[in-house]
Amino acid sequence: MKIPSSILTMLAGIFLTLASLWYGQNHGLLPVAASAEAELVDGLFNTMMTISVGLFLLVEGALIFAAIRFRRRKGDEGDGEHIEGNIPLEILWTAIPAVIVFGISVYSFDVYTRLGGLTPMVEGTEQTIEVAYAGDDASLPMLGVPQKAAQLASNLGIGSSPELQGRAPDVSVNVMAVQYAFVFTYPDSGVVSGELHVPVNNSVRLNLQAQDVLHAFWLPELRIKQDVIPGTETELAFTPTRVGTYPVICAELCGPYHGAMKTQLIVQSAEDYGAWVQSQVAQSQGSDAIASLPTSDRSDTAYLETLATPHDLKVDTAALSHLSHHHALASVAADTF
Ligand SMILES: [Cu+2]
The missing domain is CATH 2.60.40.420 (Cupredoxins -  blue copper proteins)
Structure with a gap:
């Protein structure tokens, strides 16, 4: 008895859908979700994973199926059949990805907005604020940042939901x-x-x-x-x-x-x-x-220690002084040339 190919295609479609839905929820690729915001992001990620797995199975499945089903048989020396393109098929495989990409972009934009990532443009004239390089020798060229962008960033940060x-x-x-x-x-x-x-x-x-x-x-x-x-x-x-x-x-x-x-x-x-x-x-x-304290009032070692102590880096003070000793030697060496 021969099973009609329409039934086989339908069964393959059902398997593909179920497999994608299952893997989309059980990929285990993300660390634990520890915030309320993580749910939104994971929902988007899982959706994209589901779609990607479906497409992967569809494309790879068709490839493997074709490679086996249409392989060269023994004694077959003929050319393959010449096929000149298929307009409806091309429309279909352009339209489906277009709909998917559009859907994901709307969904991700919604998540981004709900996390407070984007707010309507702030009114006001565009000015340039200056961002100085904060070193002792702060004579490096300054970067101009449009103030609108700066305001935007500080008005609503990621995770800062509009309701809050x-x-x-x-x-x-x-x-x-x-x-x-x-x-x-x-x-x-x-x-x-x-x-x-x-x-x-x-x-x-x-x-x-x-x-x-x-x-x-x-x-x-x-x-x-x-x-x-x-x-x-x-x-x-x-x-x-x-x-x-x-x-x-x-x-x-x-x-x-x-x-x-x-x-x-x-x-x-x-x-x-x-x-x-x-x-x-x-x-x-x-x-x-x-x-x-201003940086200049401290030795390198003292400066590093203030960073290391609250940070609990377990920095060995002896090793530090050893490093700065080396550093001093290197400066001396550099000066002599
Ligand atoms: Cu950093």
């Missing part, structure tokens, strides 16, 4: 990015920390600033990332939904030790968070004073 606009977050933290660390300041309590602690299920807003060069603040488990720009403030808002410790990573190549520019986000219960703030209050007042 203008509403005070439960926790607000100032983030200063420097080569090669993030320094977190809690304006309410004055705590300064190298790790970001937040209470679970509370809305958090980060006000991000860079002291030197471009950095990017990335929380993979929360599915959010924001540029950190010298001379302008950007924002990142989220609601952590899962107690735990998650990596904070700089996602912008910011210098030779960029790869080491990472710390931790610690999502705690409200009680644990309160206890942590209490334990930090006394400690932070001292380090705050040191951190606010």
